[in-house]
Amino acid sequence: MATVAERIFSGVQPTGNLHLGNYLGAIKRFVELQKDRECIYCVVDLHAITVWQDPDELRRHTREVTAAFIACGIDPKSNIVFNQSQVSGHAELGWILNCVARMGWLNRMTQFKEKAGKDRENVSVGLFTYPTLMAADILLYRATHVPVGEDQKQHLELTRDIAQKFNTDFAPNIAANGHGDGYFPLTEPLIAGPATRVMSLRDGAKKMSKSEPSDFSRINLTDDADAIANKVRRAKTDPEPLPSELEGMKGRPEADNLVGIFAALSDTTKEAVLRDFGGAQFSAFKAALVELSVSKLGPIGAEMQRLMGDPASIDAILKDGAERARVIADQTIRDVKDIVGMVRS
Structure with a gap:
């Protein structure tokens, strides 16, 4: 399989009020990983809109997450830092992978069941297909590893299932296009640290959350x-x-x-x-x-x-990161279209 030796991808939703759990469970780990690995860190604004977001707040929160990345020590020059919606390949590959994933796989996603609750008929289709877009985020960059919390392990397992099915379904075309015995890597999780799951300061049985009233x-x-x-x-x-x-x-x-x-x-x-x-x-x-x-x-x-006092500088970081991300993403989309059999100019 032709891919980079080791590439890290991860993302954080711009839904406001980043807290200690986000830092210890994700961002602190991002900072450590950048020391010796190729890292791509994404503000996943397409995921955020699976539930309605106020447009002004979405923009502000996107910049806030970016500011948190930088303030915590992520170097946007050595790594790629960008927001998801600026790279169209996420949505494009997401659709193709929707056609690879199976309904039964998505029906087993426990996070959807928890978020949808009893009113499943009224939630967005995007909330249901969220894990497929997450798979597209990772596979668009053919990432070999993803730092995840325990609650995201199931989604990463789905990503591996989708990658394996794509590699199997299109095996002859993958080989014919010079990619050996598989195009997408079977991405591995990176779970480490003594506090990867930080709990509420008021209730040790609940995960620390921005949605908690107190x-x-x-x-x-x-x-x-x-x-x-x-x-x-x-x-x-x-x-x-x-x-x-x-x-x-x-x-x-x-x-x-x-x-x-x-x-x-x-x-x-x-x-x-x-x-x-x-x-x-x-x-x-x-x-x-x-x-x-x-x-x-x-x-x-x-x-x-x-940093939040200078939004233009944050936007410049995101623009530069998106341009660098597109170089990788566009090549993946070209490869996938050739493998699937789509005509492109």
Whole structure:
């Protein structure tokens, strides 16, 4: 299979209020991956409109996610940073892959069932075919790896199924067009870190989310030092001191969440955190977590605010990234059209 040695693709939806979970579960990992790999990072605005978005807010949130990428340390010159809708190949390949994917596969997607709820007849078709567009996002760049959270693993498995079916269905044409025994790679997930799934500060059983009514359930990337400190201090815990070993965290979801956050922010493990704080009351642990959180997240929020004050510079980054992304995407679309049997000039 002719493809790059290792290419990373991932995207973030521009739906507002980026928070600690987005940072630890995705963006921090993006920054680490750029050190030694070819990386493509996308603001997936086409995915965002599977549910209605206010147009002005969509533009603002697209720039905000881009600002977060840069503020967290992603280099837009060394990597490709762009918004999805500027590269038409995403939608074009999405349609072709809709014709490869099977209804039964999409019907099994648990995230659609959760988002649609009981009113499935009233949600957009885009929400149902969202996983196919996600597959197109990845395969358009023939990405070999995608950093994903646990909740996205099923979508990546679908991407692999679609890629395999395409490679099988069109095997003779793929070979005839000089691409060996398969055109699309079977993309692998990259799941790592002690806090890839960050939970609510008010309920350790729920994932941290921008849609949670209480702002105290999350730390927003734009929060200032006082807000961060107040939210950490008010985070739900339990009356017992921290254990010295991981085994003692069972049945204590809020404690486990805070330890995981501390571990991820300090680039260590939960075991190491418990060795340092085992036997401590939560008041002492939270004080240390406040200091760590403010030192790590405060500069990010300040830089995001600075970048958001100059939207023209953000748009220039997205324009440059889209132009570079199109070079790769257009070649994939040409190859796929030849393989599928479409006439092109």
